[in-house]
C-alpha cells in the first residue's frame with residue numbers, strides 16, 4: 001500500500017516509517033496536516049496514518065479536510081494518540097476514521113489494522129460495475145475473493161457465525177463495535193430496524209478481537225411475561241414460588257457474570273421492571289426473587305431495540321433515566337435499503353450457504369436478478385434476504401440465481417391489504433402457529449402480506465417463525 005504518515009515528531013515518524021517499509025509498504029512522510037494535504041494533491045494513498053495531537057491542526061482536522069477534498073481515490077484514515085481517551089477514540093471514529101490506536105503503538109495491532117485496511121481497500125476497488133456484463137462478472141468474481149477474505153477475518157475476530165460486510169456504512173458500525181469492546185463498563189445501546197444485524201453487532205462488542213470466552217447471555221424482553229421476567233433476570237431463592245425448583249434457580253444476571261447480558265427488544269420491557277433494571281445497572285447488585293442477600297454483578301450490558309425510543313418516552317412507556325443510562329455507548333445500524341452495497345454480497349453468501357446445505361448448484365447471481373435484489377426495499381432487512389435465499393435454494397436449482405426464482409416472493413412497495421387495522425381489531429384470540437401457516441399459504445409465502453393479514457408486526461412474524469423452526 002502507499003501510506004501517508006503524518007506526525008510532527010520526527011523520531012516517532014522515522015521509527016514507524018521504517019517498520020512499515022519493512023512490511024513492504026511505500027511510505028510518504030509529512031510533519032503537519034497542511035503539508036499532508038499538499039501531498040495528497042499530487043499522490044494517491046490507500047492509507048493515511050496520523051498522530052492526533054499536533055501543534056497547529058489535529059488528526060481529526062485532517063479527516064475533515066480530506067473528506068472535503070474531491071480525491072480520485074479515498075484513503076482509509078487511522079489515527080493514533082498518546083492518551084488513552086475513549087471519548088477521543090469515539091470522536092475520531094465518528095469523524096470517519098477507519099480505526100484508532102494508542103501509543104506506544106503495538107506492532108501486532110498495527111499489522112492487524114494494516115491487513116484490515118488492505119482488505120477494505122480491495123473491496124473499494126472491486127465495487128460492482130453495473131454497466132457491462134463481462135466487466136460486471138469479473139468485478140463480481142473479484143468481490144467473491146474479497147468476500148472470502150473478509151469473512152475469514154470476521155469469523156476469526158468475532159468468534160461468531162460467518163458474517164458478510166460489504167458496505168462502508170457497515171464497516172463503520174463494526175469499527176465502533178470493536179472500539180466499545182475495549183471498555184466493558186460502558187453500556188451500549190444498538191438501534192436499527194428488525195433484522196439489520198443488531199445481535200451480530202452485540203456479539204462483536206462482546207467477543208472483540210481476542211475471542212473472549214466469557215459468557216454472552218441474551219434475553220428477549222418481549223418474549224417473557226412481567227412476572228417471569230423478574231425471576232428469569234434475577235433468579236429466585238428456594239421456596240420463592242410454589243412449583244419453583246426446590247433449591248432455587250440462577251437468573252440471567254448470574255449466568256452472565258464476568259461477561260455480557262444482551263437485552264434484546266429493550267424498549268418493550270414492562271415499565272414496572274425498568275426501575276429495577278436501572279438499579280442493577282447503577283448499583284451493580286441485585287436481589288434474587290424471594291432473596292434477602294444482595295448479589296454483586298460484574299456484567300457488561302448491551303441493549304437493542306427497533307422501536308423509536310423518544311416516542312416510547314413521550315408516551316410514558318419508557319423511563320428517560322434508564323434510556324440515558326443504557327445509551328452511554330450508542331450504535332445505529334442503517335436498514336439494508338440504505339446500504340445497497342451489502343445486498344449482492346450477502347445474497348451470494350446466503351445462496352451458497354443454503355445451496356451447499358441442500359446439495360444444490362447455485363454459484364452466482366445473474367446481473368438482472370442482482371439489480372432486482374438491490375432495488376427492493378427489504379422491510380425485513382438482512383433476515384428477509386437470508387430467508388429468501390433459503391427458500392430459493394429449497395424450491396429451485398441451477399448454477400445462476402435468476403429473477404424468476406424469487407420475484408413473486410417480493411412484497412410490493414405498498415401493502416396489498418387496504419384495511420390491516422380493521423383486521424387487527426377483529427382478531428380476538430392470540431395468533432397460533434396454525435394461523436401463521438395458513439396466512440403464509442394464503443399470501444403465497446410473502447411474509448409482509450402475511451403479517452398484515454394476521455395483524456401482527458413483521459418482526460413478530462419472523463420471531464415466531466424462528467421459534468417454530470428451532
Ligand SMILES: Nc1ncnc2c1ncn2[C@@H]1O[C@H](COP(=O)(O)OP(=O)(O)OP(=O)(O)O)[C@@H](O)[C@H]1O
Nearest residue numbers: 163164193194195196197198199200306382383459
Ligand atoms: N452482516 C451479516 N452477515 C451475515 N448474516 C447476517 C448479517 N446481518 C444479519 N445477518 C443475519 O440476519 C438475521 C437477523 O440478524 P439479527 O438477529 O442480528 O437482527 P436483529 O437486528 O437483532 O433483529 P431483531 O430486531 O428482529 O431481533 C440473522 O440470522 C443473522 O445471522
